[in-house]
Amino acid sequence: MQDSKTGRQAVVRQVLDKLRASGRQSLTAPEGKLVCDAYGIPVPQEALAASAAEAANAASAMGFPVALKIVSPDILHKTEAGGVLLGLASEQEVASGYAQILANARQHKADARIDGVQVQQMLPGGQEVIIGAVTDPSFGKLVAFGLGGVLVEVLKDITFRLAPASEADALSMLDGVQAAEILRGVRGGAAVDRAALAGLIVKVSELVTDFPEIAELDLNPVFATAAGAIAADVRVVVDFAPQPERYRPDTATILKAMNRIMKPATVAVIGASAEDGKIGNSVMKNLINGGYQGQICPIHPKAQEIMGRKAYASVKDVPGEIDVAVFAIPAKFVAGALVECGEKGIAGAVLIPSGFAETGNVEGQHELQEIGRKYNIRLMGPNIYGFYYLPSNLSATFCTPFDVRGHAALSSQSGGIGMAIIGFSRSAKMGVSAIVGLGNKSDLDEDDLLTFFEQDDNTSIIAMHLEDLKDGRSFAEVARRVTQKKPVVVLKAGRTAAGARAASSHTAALAGNDKIYDDVLRQCGVIRAPGLRDLLEYARAVPVLPTPKGENVMILTGAGGSGVLLSDACVDNGLNLMTMPPDLDAAFRKFIPPFGAAGNPVDITGGEPPTTYQKTLRLALEDDRIHAVILGYWHTIVTPPMVFARVVLEVVQELRAKGITKPIVASLAGDVEVEQAAEHLFANGIPAYPYTTETPVAVLGAKYKWARGAGLIA
């Protein structure tokens, strides 16, 4: 094992240089061993000993059991000569074995030249696992871990993390496979040495990070035992072709441009039109009717003015600075106008027009990218609906104006999904800070948005629909940082093979292995939404909920049947139904009928008056051991829906005044009046839903996922 980082890198560099020179693409076994040794990846060791003491020391250093083999040019058939001993398990056995082998050799051939005895580490058996590394086109280097045999091959039970992986990442991989229990020891087997396995994963991840030309690496099998882990076989494939570099400006540069785009003093509309039904007309209307207070400059080859604003033939004719140009002209004119924007020093181009990569016109899009780089204009799109940034009253889009203000920033790769975001947000009164269309993502993408929204005080949650990540590595790095401050929710479309095929046919999106997305998003603290509606519901509810201080969730229900379904949902969403301490159980029992059920759920039963909801909820909020509350309401004449809502809010406000805030969600079972009660509760900080026991628990689960990832829960 090589201690110094430079030293170990030098060893590997030498091996790889030799390989490159030879034109081979994979390492031989001895080369593999050299690389593993350099990085401290345990493979079977061997050493030549010239004495019993040397043999014993060598064996002790490499670990037992070992084999001893005579090394002599005069003895061809070692076994026949009594020159091989297997399975020696202690220093003593090795020392006496050494003596015996030498005696046997002398007896076999008295004058044989003897160079010594080779000590070889033997594999100890144990649980077979696979540790590897792959290169993903979007995420770059990833480490992989799985259990051997059918579990990987048939059940695809494997888990990935970005390399380099921390020890915590590596340990999480041991729990990240379905069959994780095996590693803890089942069927009478001992638990494996988790630290050793995690160490192995970390070392592999360092190796492939240090040497990007290592395209694939497989330790298969690795034998894991209670005493350690050792790789029986190593396979390394290299690829010396350099990876294309993607433009990655630094954070300050991104923010400088994004601030001009999101908070522009002047917006030009290229292709502005006074004619109804034209995109350039819709954009003008939305800017004006949306209440944008900056300067709007219509650009039109002939018009003197459009919608009361002075028009110009080119952006270059506009006096003063322009921050953003919204394009509403056919694809073929975009490149020319973009050059003019460049010459004008415009920070951002909102490229609504379609007709680029998504229609096969990859060259046309590439041309835009080159102009953008040359003049340092950030490009949004092409093939988008535009964007909204409500704090600037900015509706730079051809869609309908949008004005439900709040703190959720949303983005979508697809225009249709963008329209669904707008419709849902308006209908559900979800307050929004921004809605951004990313389309073909020729330049601006999710990591630019994350970088802006991270420091945007108007935004408290970021929700993104995406079909691919052009640069998953960059997204992951930014997301990892941002999720420490704000929840990030992602709907990854193209999860399935069929979905991925559909994605690649409608954009240039290349949807990757979904398991990689799943693992990496979790590694970065991103909440993954299983579907479109979930993305929208999370975006609406998560920012409303206070952050829980601990894992203890309690269900308080008037409907026992809701309690059962809410309990199921807690398990589905990884929430921990707290075990009720006896004193707390007794305290709840004082407020509920004798046939009600304490424990958790606390079932106050359906016929109770508002005071029972009031007393039990107050108790739940006042007790420090309870960290989150799920309410199950049952519509009765005794406690009608709006009465329930008011009682709940009274208690909540009373305790807020005392500084007590806990996340509360509610499931309302009842006649249509529960819709109004749910709306009233939601508007006052309690996400509440009629006719479902799943959604309230799912949004609470999303809040917990984020809070755990951000390290906010003890």
Next chain:
Amino acid sequence: MQDSKTGRQAVVRQVLDKLRASGRQSLTAPEGKLVCDAYGIPVPQEALAASAAEAANAASAMGFPVALKIVSPDILHKTEAGGVLLGLASEQEVASGYAQILANARQHKADARIDGVQVQQMLPGGQEVIIGAVTDPSFGKLVAFGLGGVLVEVLKDITFRLAPASEADALSMLDGVQAAEILRGVRGGAAVDRAALAGLIVKVSELVTDFPEIAELDLNPVFATAAGAIAADVRVVVDFAPQPERYRPDTATILKAMNRIMKPATVAVIGASAEDGKIGNSVMKNLINGGYQGQICPIHPKAQEIMGRKAYASVKDVPGEIDVAVFAIPAKFVAGALVECGEKGIAGAVLIPSGFAETGNVEGQHELQEIGRKYNIRLMGPNIYGFYYLPSNLSATFCTPFDVRGHAALSSQSGGIGMAIIGFSRSAKMGVSAIVGLGNKSDLDEDDLLTFFEQDDNTSIIAMHLEDLKDGRSFAEVARRVTQKKPVVVLKAGRTAAGARAASSHTAALAGNDKIYDDVLRQCGVIRAPGLRDLLEYARAVPVLPTPKGENVMILTGAGGSGVLLSDACVDNGLNLMTMPPDLDAAFRKFIPPFGAAGNPVDITGGEPPTTYQKTLRLALEDDRIHAVILGYWHTIVTPPMVFARVVLEVVQELRAKGITKPIVASLAGDVEVEQAAEHLFANGIPAYPYTTETPVAVLGAKYKWARGAGLIA
């Protein structure tokens, strides 16, 4: 192997009788072999041969490889005497082996008495699987199948079916485990003999069906090869305690009572009240305001009339027949009033009162059950909200009246869930035939409801919320029959351990192993809803959709992004996105812009006018190869939501007139106007949903699940 059914049963009966006499509870290995032999369950065979020919024949009959062992009282150490040969693989090897063993024996001890040579079948290796049978308290005898080792022990990868299992059931079990692929041959292994494995499952299921006292049976491991399957070990545990019999009237008896309950000429309200806020008052109001046209008889100890109806002190005072009595009196008075109902010959008692098993008063509930049996009154509840049967204008409940008429019959075990059903149905305009509360299910349960709704022309789908099945076996038998005619959807609450605990604390429900519920419900053709909202959405949409004639599903979308998410949802819901034949692909291309994507999804792109939706949808409906269509709409100025809805309905109606009906669902992405469009489409036979790509596909998936189970899809 025993051919005659009587013969094999006699063998097993003899073994079990001996066991019972001995007081043991499990079979010895020789007893297990007798039982297996009787039922043709292959276990290693053995035979005594007196000649080489006999040995060869015996080996051939039992299957190779075999072992030969000398049988002689004079030879103690068989191996030393050369009296054992292993792994003989053909008749020839056996014949010459026989001769050799005899020669060896003579050489060893010339005067040894030789009784012959034992031929023993050897295990062939192969894939280890587990086949077993268990006794479930609700479902009775079940067969189980899983792959051996960690797959069963750690991943719980096991599947169940009701016994007796048909060959089709048994074959479905081989596909019913996660690791099913292993049985088809992986890692160079051969595929196993599926017919042999299925045969083994069928035989085990027959054995435990014939002998209910066999509580548990395990064949573990069974070695499955390309040539057959053989059980290496058999374990049988018996339980001679008789199972309690549950009252199970025949179908005609059930229907006679159910018809009187659902379509009564006279309803008595026991505990009727003129006082607002009383349950007996709500029931009276609901009956009257609900428009019930039969006779309503309030029962009250003193009143002369209540709400304009003549009151009686007892049901026995009412002249003429009473069909149903609705109870609105405290628990302690129920038994007495029920006896009077019995004496009056009333068919059904709707037991609204709580205070029975759910509060620990098991005895009180048992008393009601005994009265019910004695007088042949069917009991609904206790601890329920009552029921609605809309074709009779009957609201026999204390909840709000309900009048959205349609064809979905719903039931719930819990009152809270019943209220959610009412609220959702009213809000979503889901037409309902019946809503029934089952509560403690002291008598009437889901199989009685299924039996009634099966023949009820007013009902076209049955949707049930349940926490347990008091008699899962009976439910399964009825459901299996009913699902051949009408879809049955079940929400099984208490899926998870936490949910099951909650269920047992609020009712007497004992929620069973969820995997068993899952497998048995599927075996019976029941659609399982994952959550409450799904149950409601399926109940609303499934009856609206025509039954598909085949598996080919096509997505037609204006929003490429919706197409991707809809494709994901198809995979999630087990739908088959058809591969487009080239001619059909070309036909679609004629109608869509050059940069649109044909294939499947067909992406017509967002900017298209109504005629593009019209032409492509018409083509999709006219082409026989497409069996179902999923529409993805993108709100644009060119084709606004209501225009889209009208165009779709025009095409659909045009083709309906030509006799073409196919299931169509729609996902609408757009601003709030899409809500109105979705409602209009739904009201006209096209389940349509705003802001979700998941729900439309899920309801189509539910329709497919039912149609497949009912054998309606080729």
